[in-house]
Amino acid sequence: MPSASDSDRIRLIVLFGGISAEHDVSCTSATHLLAAANHEAYDLVPIGITRDGQWVRHDVALEALAGGRPIEGTLTPTGTPVNPLEIIGAEPDRVTVVLPLxxxxxxxxxxxxxxxxxxxxPYVGSxxxxxxxxxxKAMAKTVTAQAGIPQGNWIAYYDGTGETPEQLAERAAAELTFPIFVKPANMGSSVGVSKVPDAAGLTMAIKDALQYDEVLVLESGITGREIxxxxxxxxxxxxxxxxxxxxGADFYDYEDKYISGGAQLRIPAxxxxxQIAEVRELAVRVFRTLRCSGLARIDFFYDAGTAERPGAxxxxxxxxxxxGFTPYSMYPKLWEATGVSYSDLIDRLVEIAIRRHARRAAIR
Structure with a gap:
């Protein structure tokens, strides 16, 4: 049974790992968050999800946290198998918040x-x-386009509609401008993304992306800064x-983000x-349009143009x-530059989750 002091702390369940191709990124985020969270405010419960979907209580990390010791190395989803709903509802008399990293x-x-x-x-996030x-990505582009939010030219592809990768490549070459980016619609961290300079490589890029998703987005390359x-x-x-x-590479791909470290982050831009005021206002507009809550990073291109070419x-x-939620990831670093520290950011997100849950629970 928890002690009296324990009962005053929020039980914060940190989910990490998962079955997606971004498993390793999630483990890294969770390791840093558990180290930075206020241990006096939270009873931290690290729960890993293995690559095959098994939920496990990370016993070694729990012992380290209970003993006030740092977690050694990067977390991996190992430990005692648990039932998701049982672990979430294990202590019904305490405030429990789930933080799904x-x-x-x-x-x-x-x-x-x-x-x-x-x-x-209550849970953190949308x-x-x-x-x-x-x-x-295809649905997000459809919704934001309907709301009048500016974006580049793009087309969506749904596998099984009868259009072959070769036919899609021909259509994209006619409707879009090279270089063309080919993206799985439901992946992040640039997994499965290709930048195709000409028609010769388009069909292969489409086939590669279809290994990750049955829905693809193809986009015209944009001349502009990534903000x-x-x-x-x-x-x-x-x-x-x-x-x-x-x-640091041809574009901001997975290796550039997480392996080579060649990319530079300039904060503030x-x-x-x-323009700063405009993009901040536009980011909030996107956040609201897409029914986001808690946190989101909104990525833009800024095309100022040249004397010869008008910008968009x-x-x-x-x-x-x-x-990504390591101290070196863009989202926490942007808030640090705005005046919110990494540990305070965790507190804010937990508070938002609790308030949102209470507000929605009052609706009949």
Whole structure:
């Protein structure tokens, strides 16, 4: 049984791992978050999800946390197998909040969020609808286009409609501008993404992307700066200062993000005050349009143009409802530059989750 002091702490269940291709990114995020969270405010419960979907209580990490010791190395989903609903509802008399640091399908796409809604517990991040729409790049683009949010040219592809990869390549070459980006609609961290310079490689890129998803998005390459904004809140979301990605590779791919470290992050981005205000306002607009809650990183392109070529201004790239959460990830770094520390950011997200749950629970 928990002691009196334990009963005053919020029971914070941190979910990590998962069955998606972004499993390793999730484990890294969870390791840093558990180290930075206020141990006096939270009773931390690390729960891993293996690559084949088994939920496990990370006993070694729990022992380290209980003993006030740091967690050694990066977490991996090992430990005692548990039933998801039983572990979530194990202490009904205490405030329990779930923090799903699960990137990609079966974690960021509304599936886990739906389970948590049925379990009746507060959780960090967007709800079922916002998570599902933002995870699917094709649907997110459709919704934001309907709302009049500017973006580049794109087409969607649904496998099984009768159009072959070769036919899609021919259509994309006619409707879009090279280089063309080919993306699985329901992946993040640039997994499965290809930048195709000409028609010769388009069919192969499409076939590669279909290994990750049955829905694809193909986009015209945009000449512009890659600018990202972090949004935090619920009914009254706030936007951080913008940051800029300077890719170290041909584009900001998985290796550039997590392996080579060649990309540069410039925070805050060197932009005129008018453009900073505009992109922060636009980020909040995207957040609200897509029914986001808690946190999201909204990625844009800024095309200022040249004397010879008029620019398109701000163009939405994509939203991310559960961005990387290490102290070195863009989302926490943007908030640090805006005046919210990493540990305070965790507190804010937990508070938002509790308030949102209470507000929704009062609706009949």
């Amino acid at each position: 699960l990137h990609g399908p079966h974690g960021e796409d509304g599936t886990v969020q739906g389970m948590l809604e049925l379990a009746g517990v 709800g079922v609808l916002g998570s599902a729409v933002c995870m699917d 990202e904004v972090a949004v935090l809140g619920d009914l009254e979301p706030e936007a951080s200062v913008p940051g800029e990605i300077i890719p 060197d932009l005129p005050a008018e 201004g701000w163009l939405l790239n994509e939203p991310n409802t559960l961005p």
